[in-house]
């Protein structure tokens with residue numbers, strides 16, 4: 001298995017409830033390493049650009065409003081098979097479908113306010129990482 005990097009976002013519902021450390025612990029316990037991290041506040045336009053792929057979806061406006069509603073913690077996670085591993089630790093998008101012990105099963109409030117985002121494939125991971133981080137900010 002290859003060492004990969006993936007983009008993770010701890011969303012406003014989670015930062016608001018002071019869950020950053022508990023969520024990072026789940027990533028680290030699964031063998032992922034935080035090789036870059038910053039806490040930022042997105043504008044609605046920046047959230048919209050990040051989620052442009054969902055532009056035509058009915059929840060797009062609500063999603064952008066939510067992502068700009070409070071601080072987020074953006075991270076690069078590194079490890080073996082990091083993209084799939086991170087998605088496993090996060091659990092299903094809808095917390096009602098998320099497996100016990102996953103971040104979304106334990107912490108997410110709804111399908112929209114679902115605590116975390118993770119890249120879904122190598123090409124999107126590379127694109128999403130470069131949206132938030134320069135090479136100099138990623139220290140493996």
Ligand code: CMP
Nearest residue numbers: 059062063093111112113114116117118
């Ligand atoms: P994420 O993994 O960040 O990718 C796209 C996001 O859109 C998703 O998590 C949810 O936060 C959000 N989303 C997906 N489906 C819905 C929905 N039916 N209603 C509201 N938000 C949604």
